[in-house]
Amino acid sequence: MFAVVRTGGKQYRVAPGDKIVVEKLDGNAGDKITLGEVLLAGEGSDLKSTDGLTVAAEIIAQAKADKVTVFKKRRRHNYRRKKGHRQQHTILKIVAIGDHKEEKKAAPKAAKATEASTSKPAKGAPAPDTSPSSPAKVDAQPTENPAPDNPEQANPPHNGDEAAAAPAKPAKAKAAKDKPTAETPSTKNAAPAKAAAKKTPKAK
Numbered sequence: 001m002f003a004v005v006r007t008g009g010k011q012y013r014v015a016p017g018d019k020i021v022v023e024k025l026d027g028n029a030g031d032k033i034t035l036g037e038v039l040l041a042g043e044g045s046d047l048k049s050t051d052g053l054t055v056a057a058e059i060i061a062q063a064k065a066d067k068v069t070v071f072k073k074r075r076r077h078n079y080r081r082k083k084g085h086r087q088q089h090t091i092l093k094i095v096a097i098g099d100h101k102e103e104k105k106a107a108p109k110a111a112k113a114t115e116a117s118t119s120k121p122a123k124g125a126p127a128p129d130t131s132p133s134s135p136a137k138v139d140a141q142p143t144e145n146p147a148p149d150n151p152e153q154a155n156p157p158h159n160g161d162e163a164a165a166a167p168a169k170p171a172k173a174k175a176a177k178d179k180p181t182a183e184t185p186s187t188k189n190a191a192p193a194k195a196a197a198k199k200t201p202k203a204k
Contacts, residue, residue, distance in 0.1 A: 001048075003097045004040040005055050011039065014055060014094045024088040027059045032095070041097065056098060060091040 008023025
């Protein structure tokens, strides 16, 4: 397919893969540009409509043309002027000749296809539970009570020792007997007994 485009006041016949030198266009090497002023398009001897037709191109380099010498003279007036000039050019590579409308229609379809492929879960994978009311499952196992209620299980008898097999007597009762009772405020200030108050007569 070929097309005739106009840029910089000049017309160019282009086809995909061609390289052309046009008047300077804004951009750096590697940038993509679109030529929207298509005058003619066709394939072989068949012509096609140019409504919405665009030409996609890529900037290869920004260059300058050969130097041109500009010399001015007016005879008998002692007037001479000499200048040099290099016209700036842009080298383009034609990437494709396509339709803007077809590209706009194809873009949403491609976007939907990619979204559908990413949203589908893998085969065999369980579906995630997104319900907020479902409680989180916790794997917990009950542990045994380290202190049994039965004293015999807590203090098992030793093999061959009958004395050790007998349950140990509580030592709290004996300690309570040896320990003097605490005096309360009522007994501390009480009067001594009458029998202890009698005194024996002194010998003369």
